Amino acid sequence: MDKKIKIQLEADVRPEDFTQSFQPIITAIGIKAALDLCKYSGGIQQYIPLYDEVLEGPRNRAITKEFDGSNTRPLAWKYNVSEVYVRNLLAQNRRSENKRILKENQVNLF
Incomplete structure (x- = not known):
């Protein structure tokens, strides 16, 4: 996908576009940081320490x-x-x- 299109689509991402289990993370870090997290670690199971x-x-x-x-x-x-x-x-x-x-x-x- 073209970089321009990705930027345009990222601007339209809403909290409901993420899974329910990811909602607390979005609340804590915001949509932009959540998107970055998905870019760099998406698809892997990650342990989040207490x-x-x-x-x-x-x-x-x-x-x-x-x-x-x-x-x-x-x-x-x-x-x-x-x-x-x-x-x-x-x-x-x-x-x-x-x-x-x-x-x-x-x-x-x-």
């Missing part, structure tokens, strides 16, 4: 950044997680950092 799932990474980075050595309880309250979660997260980060440092400082024998 909102809270997406916020886990930034939350964990914020907890790690704000940790001062003794504030596990205030961080747990602030981010609505348990103190055990905060301690485990910090321990996991320490292990990862130690592994990274060891790997950087190891001499390659080969």
Whole structure:
């Protein structure tokens, strides 16, 4: 189809032209962005993560950044997680950092 015709047809797209299951996405991002999504990912099944799932990474980075050595309880309250979660997260980060440092400082024998 000619590019001019596609542009003309895109200008006439309405929410009802999309399937019912796609309506919440149109409401959230608008018709233009929904059309772009169809262009780039149309026809594939795509998992859309839960909102809270997406916020886990930034939350964990914020907890790690704000940790001062003794504030596990205030961080747990602030981010609505348990103190055990905060301690485990910090321990996991320490292990990862130690592994990274060891790997950087190891001499390659080969």
